[in-house]
Each structure stands twice: as C-alpha cells, then as structure tokens.
Amino acid sequence: MAQNTCPVQSTLQYLSERIDSGVLTDPRVRRICESIRMLVEEISLGEAGDGHMPAIDELMAEFETINPNETAVKTRQALNQAFTEHREMFVSHIESRNCPTHDCGVIAPSPCQMACPAGIDVPTYLALIAEGKDAEAIAVIREDNPLPWVCGLVCTRPCEMMCVRGRIDTPISIKFLKAFAAERALSDRQYKNPEPAPPNGKKVCVVGAGPGGLSCAYYLALMGYAVNVIESLPFAGGMLMVGIPRYRLPREVIDREVAMIEDLGVKISFNTRFGMDVTYEQMIEQGTDAFFIAIGAHKAWDMGIKGETDFPRVIEAIAFLKNVALGDRHAPGKRVVIIGGGNVAIDAARTSLRLGAEKVTIAYRRSREQMPADIEEVEQAEEEGIEFAFLTIPTEIRGDGDVITGLACNKAELIAKKGTDRLAPVPILGKDFVIPADAVISAIGQYVDDSGMTAFDKIRWTRRGTIEVNHASMETSMPGVFAAGDAVSGPATVIEAIGGGKRAADAIHRYLNHIPQPRMPKIPVRRHKRPMIEMTASEKMRLTRPSMSMLNVDRRRTTFQQVELGYDEEAVRKEARRCLRCDVCRRCGKCVEVCRDKMGIDALHLGYLDFDHPVKTDFRLTSEKCITCGACAANCENNAMVIEERDGKRMLKLCGTILNEQDIQHCEACGAKLPSAQYMAFISDKTADVTKKSDQRLLCNHCQRKLSARIHVSTRPVKNQ
Amino acid sequence: MVFRRGSRVEVFQASSDEAWEPYMNDFIGAHGVVTDPDTSINDPDDLIEVSLQGKGTHRLPQDCLRVLDDRQGEPS
Numbered sequence: 001m002a003q004n005t006c007p008v009q010s011t012l013q014y015l016s017e018r019i020d021s022g023v024l025t026d027p028r029v030r031r032i033c034e035s036i037r038m039l040v041e042e043i044s045l046g047e048a049g050d051g052h053m054p055a056i057d058e059l060m061a062e063f064e065t066i067n068p069n070e071t072a073v074k075t076r077q078a079l080n081q082a083f084t085e086h087r088e089m090f091v092s093h094i095e096s097r098n099c100p101t102h103d104c105g106v107i108a109p110s111p112c113q114m115a116c117p118a119g120i121d122v123p124t125y126l127a128l129i130a131e132g133k134d135a136e137a138i139a140v141i142r143e144d145n146p147l148p149w150v151c152g153l154v155c156t157r158p159c160e161m162m163c164v165r166g167r168i169d170t171p172i173s174i175k176f177l178k179a180f181a182a183e184r185a186l187s188d189r190q191y192k193n194p195e196p197a198p199p200n201g202k203k204v205c206v207v208g209a210g211p212g213g214l215s216c217a218y219y220l221a222l223m224g225y226a227v228n229v230i231e232s233l234p235f236a237g238g239m240l241m242v243g244i245p246r247y248r249l250p251r252e253v254i255d256r257e258v259a260m261i262e263d264l265g266v267k268i269s270f271n272t273r274f275g276m277d278v279t280y281e282q283m284i285e286q287g288t289d290a291f292f293i294a295i296g297a298h299k300a301w302d303m304g305i306k307g308e309t310d311f312p313r314v315i316e317a318i319a320f321l322k323n324v325a326l327g328d329r330h331a332p333g334k335r336v337v338i339i340g341g342g343n344v345a346i347d348a349a350r351t352s353l354r355l356g357a358e359k360v361t362i363a364y365r366r367s368r369e370q371m372p373a374d375i376e377e378v379e380q381a382e383e384e385g386i387e388f389a390f391l392t393i394p395t396e397i398r399g400d401g402d403v404i405t406g407l408a409c410n411k412a413e414l415i416a417k418k419g420t421d422r423l424a425p426v427p428i429l430g431k432d433f434v435i436p437a438d439a440v441i442s443a444i445g446q447y448v449d450d451s452g453m454t455a456f457d458k459i460r461w462t463r464r465g466t467i468e469v470n471h472a473s474m475e476t477s478m479p480g481v482f483a484a485g486d487a488v489s490g491p492a493t494v495i496e497a498i499g500g501g502k503r504a505a506d507a508i509h510r511y512l513n514h515i516p517q518p519r520m521p522k523i524p525v526r527r528h529k530r531p532m533i534e535m536t537a538s539e540k541m542r543l544t545r546p547s548m549s550m551l552n553v554d555r556r557r558t559t560f561q562q563v564e565l566g567y568d569e570e571a572v573r574k575e576a577r578r579c580l581r582c583d584v585c586r587r588c589g590k591c592v593e594v595c596r597d598k599m600g601i602d603a604l605h606l607g608y609l610d611f612d613h614p615v616k617t618d619f620r621l622t623s624e625k626c627i628t629c630g631a632c633a634a635n636c637e638n639n640a641m642v643i644e645e646r647d648g649k650r651m652l653k654l655c656g657t658i659l660n661e662q663d664i665q666h667c668e669a670c671g672a673k674l675p676s677a678q679y680m681a682f683i684s685d686k687t688a689d690v691t692k693k694s695d696q697r698l699l700c701n702h703c704q705r706k707l708s709a710r711i712h713v714s715t716r717p718v719k720n721q
Numbered sequence: 722m723v724f725r726r727g728s729r730v731e732v733f734q735a736s737s738d739e740a741w742e743p744y745m746n747d748f749i750g751a752h753g754v755v756t757d758p759d760t761s762i763n764d765p766d767d768l769i770e771v772s773l774q775g776k777g778t779h780r781l782p783q784d785c786l787r788v789l790d791d792r793q794g795e796p797s
Binding site for chain 1: 723725726727729739740742744747752754756757758759766767768770772774775776777778779780789
C-alpha cells in the first residue's frame, strides 16, 4: 500500500531528534522547540484544540526574533517548511482526530469510517447501539448524514466491504443496524435535530431536493443559513422517491427524515423547475449568496436499436419507476422484458411483477457473474420469479401496429478484445431468437439533464456530461456555484450524494466567510470514543450475523410492502457487539510479533490483521498458549491490548474481548501478587541454566531471594580466612 | 480490465482522465476494494467507486486501477 509519511508525525520525530541530540544549545531556542514539540505531540495524539495552531504560530514568530546559531536556523527553516506546506494536515488532525496514514497510531482511522463517503463514525454508533442507546447513535450518525433511516435501508454500504470482521467471518450488518436505531429513535420520540446556529443573514439556493441537496441544506441550516430548495417534483427525495421502489424504501421513511430537515427552517419550493418557474436572476434579486446544484441524472440513454421509437410500450426504466412513484399502478404489460443489468433493471423488473405482469424477463448482454446489480437484489428477484436471459443482445423491437410482439435478440459470447482483458459480448452468428413481450423497459443507464442550467454559463462540463468540480471543495468553475451528487459523479450511490452535499455545505460556508478552501478532501471526524464492551473470546467468535427476515413471496409479488422485515432487538444488540472496534486496534501487528518472535509463545491467532492476505483468526485459541506475560499489552500503543486484574483474575483483553483469564496467585510467604503459574514456569525454564529451579512453593522474587540467602548462610557459612 | 463489486484493486498509476486531480497522486500504490462498479461493466469512460485502505472512498477512472488476485482477500 501507499507509504506516505504523516507530516505531523515526521515533524514530531524531527523535533525530538533535534532536542534529544543536544544540538540546540541556545536555551531560548531549546525552550521554544520543546514547547512546539509538546503541542505537536498533542496534535498527533488527537488531544489538540483550536488554540494549538495559533500557539505554534506564536512560538514560531518568537523563534524568528532570536538570532541564533546555524543549527538553530536550520531547525527554524525546517519547522517553517513543515508548518507552511502541511498546515492542512495539522489542522485536519486537530479537527478530525483522525490520521489517515496510520502514522499517528492512537488516532488511526477505522476502515469502515474511512470507507464511508459521508465519513460516518461507524464504531461509535455501533457501540452506542450495542449499549441500547439508539437515539445517541442517531445523533452521532446525523453529524455526518442527515438521512440515517434512508441509508439504513438502501445504502450500498462500502463500510461493510471494508469491515475487518469480514476477514474473520462476515462483515457487521452496519446498514441495517442504522435503520433499526433510526426507527427506534423515531418511535421513542428521541430522534431530534441539533440546535442550529442563529441566522447569519445569508441565503443559499439549493437546486434539487435529492439526497445531495437535502444533505447540503441540512448542514447549511445548522450553520445558520437561510436555505431555499428548488424542486421540480411535488415531493422531496429526488431519486430516493422516484428511483427506488417502495418495497425497498417506503415513502414514509423519506417523508419523516425530510420533515426533520424542514423543521430546521429549510424551505422547499415543490413543483418548481429551476430555469423556468424560477430563474437565476430572480434568485440573485432575492439576495441569494451562493448556489448548490444537485439535479441528479434523470435522463435515460437510448438503446439504439430498431423499433425503439415506434411503440408506446417501449419505456425508460427511470420514467417507469417515477410514474409508479407518482401513483401509476398499471402494469406495463403482461410479458415484460427489461434490458440492462444494474440495480435499476432489477427495480423495474420487480416493480413490473408487483403491478401484475405475468412474466418478467431481464435481458442482459453479459453473464450473471458480471451483473453490476447487488447480489441480494438479484437473489430476491429470482425468488420472486423474475427470469434472466444472460448473454443476450437485443437487436430489434418487433410488433404489429403499435403493439409490441417481441424483442429480437442475438445470443452472445464473451470474447477478450485485443490489448485488454475486458471481455466483450459478441453476437454468435445464427443464434437469433425472440423473447415474446408486449412491453420493453430499457435500463441501460442515465445521464444529467442540463436543461434549466443555462444561467450557470461559466460552469464547465466534463466529457461525460457531468458538472466539473474540484472534489476537495465541490466548487464549480463559476464563483459561488457548487455542485454534488449524480450531476457530478454520474449515476452513483445515495451515500456519495450525501457525502458530496455535506462537503459542499462546508465549502459554501468557507466561500461566504472568505476562508480558503481545502487542498485535499477532508478526512472523516472521530466523533467520540466509546468504552469497549467486555465479552469472552468464545462469545465474540460465536456471534454470527443474523439472517434477515423477509416478507413471504406471495405478498412480495403482489404488494409494495417492505420486503426486508428487519432484525429483532436482541439480534441487533448482539450484532453490534460483534464489532471489533477497529477505531481502537489499528491492526499494526506488534502484539502478534512480540508474542511470536520475542517471547516465542505464538499465542495470538489474529490473522485478520493483514488486509491483503488475511489468514484464519480464532480468539479462542489464545488462552491455550498465553502465559499473560503482558508483552503484547506493553507494546500496544493504542491500549487495545490490555492486562487487567479484577476479582482475583488476571485477564488479557483485546478491545474488550477476554482472550485469556487466569487466577491471580499470591506469594505463600508475604501474600504479594504473583505472575501466572504459566509465566513463572516460562521464566524458570528460561533461567534454568543460571538459577536452580525452586521447589513447588509459590514465592515472590523477594521471598525467594530471602530463602536462598537463608539456605546459603545456614548451610554454607562464610569462613574467616 | 473488468471490475466487479468486491474486487481487490491497486491504484498503480496516475490516470490520464480529466477526473484525476492532484491530490489523487497520494493514492498511487494504495490497495482497496471496488464498492460500486459502473452499471455497464465496465465502460472505460465511466468512473467506478473504490474504497481505498486509509484513503477513503472515491470515484476513480479505471485506467489507474488494476485488479489484484481476488483470492488474496479470502479468509482461509
């Protein structure tokens, strides 16, 4: 992996070397450097506050006034360079208490939090859910994502892809735990908005009330901005509402969370098309200080096949799903063929089935293995009776009059093209066939509809037809205009849009307050650090991801009722306890190395530590070999591995999991605590050559020495020469 | 190169795509997992979502990525 050194850590090391080597002979220079070292160390430990950088600046200014020797000049220059070139990283460490390079070990980020495009502090909210504190968990989530319930049902969950527990057995069910906590918090009337800042008199116009627009509006409203959201649909949610069917994401879920955002004072103008019903000039006249564009990607690509424009029942999936969301409940046809292999194709197919289509077929030009749709969605579609025609290339829509009779297709094979290992579907000559159909739905991708954007004439567009932005700040090339969501990324995920909206809100705030924009995208913020939950190694290993209860298939085929019924409370609490707490253990592997290489015991079976080459992990095996020597705990910088004595037991714990537990022994003579019997035996074996093994008595070193001395004096008295 | 959800990948070079920004130079050498391939598997012009270890989740051009052995990531 990339080995980038953290500038905070390298500055700390540099300062320590200079101070410890004694080359800084001037007492004032030495005092300044020691003070700076202390401040930098606190930054690297995540203990710094807003005053740290100004304090460093003051010390550096004082440094400038001193007329020191050559060595001190070099030191000053080096420090100046570090604080100037890498100021962002220092500030980022202070603000986020996260060090993405892992060099500042104590504040190394957890993979799940780093993987989340919105940067949600996953370990913290999982710990809160495990403790039964659902409302507090939701408050933590909403610091980075204003739509936790929505995401709990439809997020593509990159966090779970990076979950370290997945290297042991299966990832934590992060997505659904979030949905459970949100539902429970709402049910308990504990789902509350944070207190917004007082109004600052500035206005921002948000174009589009999808996840990106809502997210930006939420964070701007919290900062005291007056936000006016322009939305062409009669409701908020954008693609959440018109792109995702209700059996996956009930409308009430979106409505509840949008209402929470509106409660902050965000005004949404529905049925209003930007550029037509309201113009850029009008918004400027009303005193708008900045614009945020989150118009999504709502236009469908043409298939480019014969007959595509000849029949009324050739439908774009995105328009079909939208009409259903708007209340159309007519089946597109009896025999429906959907063309495409993504999640939209699956959504269109399952929706057609629910509307009464008798036979629904998905025609995809590649193999099942290469379908980009979520595997869970594909499996659920199969359970409901959707058929799949793989390696099928549509060539023509055939019909009689304006009624479709079938979709002519070629059977394809996957062939590698020259110079690439990309397998391309190529038609097999003579293998033509027709899929009988009376409706064809195309789901082959979407692009950004730029109509209404003419006023933003200084915006640059990419060759993909998306808005070009600087991804660190979400700024477009037009001053005061920001953008995020599918309009920037192309058709992407809900959580990416939310993350982009949040970043844009921060960038708009900076823009309107003349604060320079960041050079790098911000790294996630560690919101809290929850205490770890104690459990035995066997319990930690035995806990398994619960299976999701599903609506029965008959009901699924006929209604838009939510398909995933969710976990019960007991399963949720257990699942949250399965988290390995990677916000504490950064998987540096020092414990494993010291146990295996230095002590020669090899008790820690923690194979999940290596990202690229994980091997078998079993927390239960540690107790077989562990002698509770404490070498692992002594070498753990993050206090993830600890030795704890309680209730007459000495325990080795890794992030709360008890890997080994032994009775504490006491000295027979003085009653002092002794190491474990295994450890004493280990030491006896190691020192057998130089010290005679004692008898079976349990004695501390002090008493053992006294005993040896008594024996020595009484049995071998020193004779006077 | 075909990228699928769950594929382990490496950012092995800077991309020639306009979407590549200077801060991404820090990504070169990073390993990660494809979390959202593009819907048409894989149109070289589309960006795909990749979670990079310690670098966050980003939409990256495909010409900067190569697939590592998928089996490497399987727990034994």
